[in-house]
Amino acid sequence: xxxxxxxxxxxxxxxxxxxxxxxxxxxxxxxxxxxxxxxxxxxxxxxxxxxxxxxxxxxxxxxxxxxxxxxxxxxxxxxxxxxxxxxxxxxxxxxxxxxxxxxxxxxxxxxxxxxxxxxxxxxxxxxxxxxxxxxxxxxxxxxxxxxxxxxxxxxxxxxxx
Numbered sequence: 001x002x003x004x005x006x007x008x009x010x011x012x013x014x015x016x017x018x019x020x021x022x023x024x025x026x027x028x029x030x031x032x033x034x035x036x037x038x039x040x041x042x043x044x045x046x047x048x049x050x051x052x053x054x055x056x057x058x059x060x061x062x063x064x065x066x067x068x069x070x071x072x073x074x075x076x077x078x079x080x081x082x083x084x085x086x087x088x089x090x091x092x093x094x095x096x097x098x099x100x101x102x103x104x105x106x107x108x109x110x111x112x113x114x115x116x117x118x119x120x121x122x123x124x125x126x127x128x129x130x131x132x133x134x135x136x137x138x139x140x141x142x143x144x145x146x147x148x149x150x151x152x153x154x155x156x157x158x159x160x161x
Contacts, residue, residue, distance in 0.1 A: 007096035007128065014135035017150035018046050019087050021146045031077045040074050042142050042149070045148050046083060048073040052089055052134045057097040061124045063108035071115075098128055 022030045022042055025129025030043045040048070051073045060065035110115065117131055151157035 004095065004098040004101075007092070007098045008112070011089050011094055011132055011135055014132070014139040015049070015087055015091055018042075018049065018135075018142050019084050019140045021142050022046055023084060025080070025146060025149065027080050029149050029153060030080050032149050032153075034145050036148065039145065041077065042075050042145050043078065043080070043083065044076050045138050045142055045145070047076040049135055049138050050086060051088055053094050053131055055128050056131045057094050057136075060107040060109055060111070060122075060127050060128060061101050062097045101125065101128060102126075118149070 020037075025042060031041050033039045033041045038161060048070075050069060053066050054066050055068050058064045059068075101124045103123065105124045107127055108124060118126070122130065148157065
């Protein structure tokens with residue numbers, strides 16, 4: 001596993017990138033879904049990423065109790081500023097969880113049977129890698145979402161019916 005400081009550096013980059021996108025889009029565009037089948041809004045995607053961190057790092061690695069409604073993450077909407085205000089605390093907690101993790105130790109809980117993630121048992125190090133995987137892939141997805149949303153908003157791209 002990476003050094004915890006290196007891990008925090010890369011997870012912070014992904015979160016900061018998503019925060020910049022959300023901040024640049026503002027309340028209206030951050031809550032829009034691009035006209036692609038099954039697309040989420042950038043706001044919902046960042047909410048989901050914060051849920052991923054809370055569940056995997058907080059609950060599965062650190063052992064904290066976590067209440068999570070994964071389905072609601074994808075339908076969430078709201079003001080950008082309060083969502084962005086959460087990020088500094090989440091980043092600090094993720095860094096602390098990585099610092100105190102025992103990479104080869106088992107998780108503190110078993111993922112539920114309807115789990116939509118890695119299809120094999122994980123240890124704490126692998127769970128933290130899964131967090132990074134989710135952040136990196138969703139950051140890239142959000143970059144594309146932003147481009148489509150802005151192009152549709154500016155009339156440069158015809159929204160599909």
